Amino acid sequence: MTLRGSGRNNCLQCGHLGFLDCRINLSPPQIYDHSWKFWKKSKKGQVLLFPEYRIDTYWCSVEQLPPDEVIRLYHDHGTSEQFHAELKSDMALERLPSGRFASNSLILHLAMLTYNMLRIIGQISLEESDPNELPGIRNKKVLRRRIRTVMQDLMYMAGRLVTRGRQWYLSFGQLNPFSKMMERIYHRLNLLPAMK
Template identity: 50%
Template sequence: AFKVTERTIDKDGQILLVPDIEFETYYTSLPVPASTVIALYRDHGTSEQFHSEIKSELDLERLPSGKFTTNDLVLHLGLFAYNLLRLIGQESLKTDDAPLRKNVKRRRIRTVIQNLITLASKLVYHGRQWKLKLHKHNRWLPVFERLYYAFY
């Protein structure tokens, strides 16, 4: 698969005297059209970002054991936690009640952990019932309540 790009204007708006021609070649054994192969290669940066989040933000860069089965279990549990955090992050973006500075399409795992998982709270046993007390003036409380009832 290949892609040819001809530019007559550079990124600063300067008109070029001789056009700039860029040629990209992709060798693959996938039985899909060339446009699909080009789209897959264009999207590889997104998977790199997800891989980076798993390694750095969930601290799975070094696996804890020399045994394959133990590391396999840790990696599976880490991926389960990662998928849950991604689900919480995507669900939190469905309405605009989150105190965000700008509109985003996805929330990073670190942000979900900081804003929604490490919410200051107190577990209280009163009247033969366990209750989770949250500060009523917390900016993330409406989002937390909405997510609680969405997954309850």
């Protein structure tokens, strides 16, 4: 596929890396994005006598993806790194507590489960939030809530476990601005289908 535009030519190619040794059967697909300029100026204003070449190589282990999709996913890798940073910093996993691999694996699996549950609660809280109920710093329109914000606003709430008529209730203070939102989130989570 060749794309042409303002003085820059692009060409996408797919290929495989060839090994000299036949016994090695590791050949992940590669995508080459070639781009070149003709008789343009460089970034510093110098006129180019020869075309400037730039070759980007993307290694991919999924052969079903088209080259454009692989490049788009690669350019969106910062989003994934943001989630990793949030997992490490907000859940205090910068340093794993044990020197044993099995213990650290268990802690990472539990942290991943907790992180996913907090992300679901954070997404539901965006849908269930009423700007009139929330304090001034929380009534802005946002696309997602950080895990630390979800923990501070919804998990660290003071409450009381009350029993009445052989049933248990969790009672929050009337002045807590997040209690109504937490109640709506709780009812939304109860409506989710149970995993069998």
